[in-house]
Amino acid sequence: MHIAEGILPLPLLGAGVGLGLLGAAIGLKRTRQEEIPLVGVMAAAFFVASLIHVPLGPASIHLLLLGLVGLLTGWACFPAILIALLLQALFFQYGGLTVLGVNTCIMALPALLAHLFGTPLIRSSRRWIAATGAFLAGAGAIIAAGVFAAIVLALADKAFFAAAQTILVAHIPVAAIEGMITVAVVGFILKVKPEMLASSKR
Amino acid sequence: MFRRLRKLVPLALLGLLLLWPSVSLGHGMNLFCWTEQDTVQCKSRFSGGRPVHNATWRVLDASSGDRLLSGATGSEGGFSFSPPPEAGDKRLDLEVICEADTGHRDTWTVRAADYLSGVSGQKEENKSRADREEATEGSESVEGIGEEKLRRIVNQELAPLRKELARLREPGVTLRDAMGGLGYILGLVGIWAFAASRRGSRQ
Numbered sequence: 501m502h503i504a505e506g507i508l509p510l511p512l513l514g515a516g517v518g519l520g521l522l523g524a525a526i527g528l529k530r531t532r533q534e535e536i537p538l539v540g541v542m543a544a545a546f547f548v549a550s551l552i553h554v555p556l557g558p559a560s561i562h563l564l565l566l567g568l569v570g571l572l573t574g575w576a577c578f579p580a581i582l583i584a585l586l587l588q589a590l591f592f593q594y595g596g597l598t599v600l601g602v603n604t605c606i607m608a609l610p611a612l613l614a615h616l617f618g619t620p621l622i623r624s625s626r627r628w629i630a631a632t633g634a635f636l637a638g639a640g641a642i643i644a645a646g647v648f649a650a651i652v653l654a655l656a657d658k659a660f661f662a663a664a665q666t667i668l669v670a671h672i673p674v675a676a677i678e679g680m681i682t683v684a685v686v687g688f689i690l691k692v693k694p695e696m697l698a699s700s701k702r
Numbered sequence: 703m704f705r706r707l708r709k710l711v712p713l714a715l716l717g718l719l720l721l722w723p724s725v726s727l728g729h730g731m732n733l734f735c736w737t738e739q740d741t742v743q744c745k746s747r748f749s750g751g752r753p754v755h756n757a758t759w760r761v762l763d764a765s766s767g768d769r770l771l772s773g774a775t776g777s778e779g780g781f782s783f784s785p786p787p788e789a790g791d792k793r794l795d796l797e798v799i800c801e802a803d804t805g806h807r808d809t810w811t812v813r814a815a816d817y818l819s820g821v822s823g824q825k826e827e828n829k830s831r832a833d834r835e836e837a838t839e840g841s842e843s844v845e846g847i848g849e850e851k852l853r854r855i856v857n858q859e860l861a862p863l864r865k866e867l868a869r870l871r872e873p874g875v876t877l878r879d880a881m882g883g884l885g886y887i888l889g890l891v892g893i894w895a896f897a898a899s900r901r902g903s904r905q
Binding site: 502503504505506507528533536537539540543544547548551583584587588591592593594595649652653659662663666667670 | 730731799801802803804805806807808809875879880882883884886887888890891894895898899902
């Protein structure tokens with residue numbers, strides 16, 4: 501999901517930086533002081549998740565935890581993902597510094613959507629609706645990130661359908677696993693500390 | 703509901719791991735090249751270890767950026783090419799670029815000295831007369847094996863070593879890097895919390 505350097509044209513890189521910084525600024529402004537440690541923990545979780553490769557048939561996948569980051573941090577997913585991607589670019593050469601803004605948007609926008617659409621469902625008093633909301637937030641965020649990546653590549657004159665097909669097919673198992681992980685984690689949080697989940701106003 | 707679902711998670715995960723036949727992408731792509739005789743061999747793979755197939759590759763003159771060769775990777779993520787004669791004549795360093803249609807990309811530079819050392823007779827043109835005499839003397843002393851044949855044998859023997867050296871140059875993720883990143887996040891959160899608390903106390 502990390503787009504590499506040297507692929508996208510300058511206007512697209514500029515737009516990515518602008519949108520990424522705007523999102524990060526809104527996220528920083530909306531975060532209350534007591535929520536800062538949680539944002540840090542989610543940034544760390546996102547940073548480390550992509551290092552853990554899970555063998556999957558003949559291949560291996562890694563988690564992204566986009567839905568979970570969105571549900572727990574709200575708008576603060578932008579600064580959390582921006583910092584984690586910056587460190588991944590510096591330490592592991594994933595993505596790159598010039599594409600940092602674009603990659604932040606590709607991953608933070610789905611996390612934000614998971615927050616905006618998933619949080620009302622999770623707050624439902626009916627357990628099955630909450631579980632479905634958590635699954636859709638986790639799985640949907642991965643699919644949305646794949647679609648956003650394909651759109652960005654299409655804007656850079658790459659074949660949209662080929663890219664979308666490859667990215668989406670590859671990420672269907674990741675989406676399913678992330679959906680289940682999100683259900684498990686959200687279920688646990690709802691039981692022990694429901695106030696941890698980002699409010700829909702944040 | 704949640705409790706029941708949580709019990710199903712490990713089972714479902716295991717099922718997916720065993721049954722899903724598709725392949726998946728990593729988040730980074732690595733390309734490495736080495737020379738064998740007069741051919742440059744390249745291998746590309748995602749950071750999870752899976753080969754990158756059907757990616758496009760091209761070879762550029764590293765200094766001017768002119769395209770010299772291009773093609774697509776095979777099912778094992780590998781490809782090979784013989785540097786064009788004009789590249790050898792001008793002793794051009796070659797930049798190999800491999801690009802998957804999913805936005806992954808990596809480059810590798812093959813220095814002229816690397817691929818020319820395997821080209822038969824190529825080096826001879828660039829050698830001084832004294833060097834040539836020395837080499838000829840050496841070849842006579844190896845019981846009739848000519849200089850060219852000796853060079854071929856040495857190159858053949860060195861090929862696996864070159865491949866291993868190239869592979870070692872791939873950027874890998876170490877525990878130290880991961881811990882360093884976590885340390886940075888901790889520090890940044892601390893700075894943010896400190897700034898927020900100062901702002902709060904002022905208000």
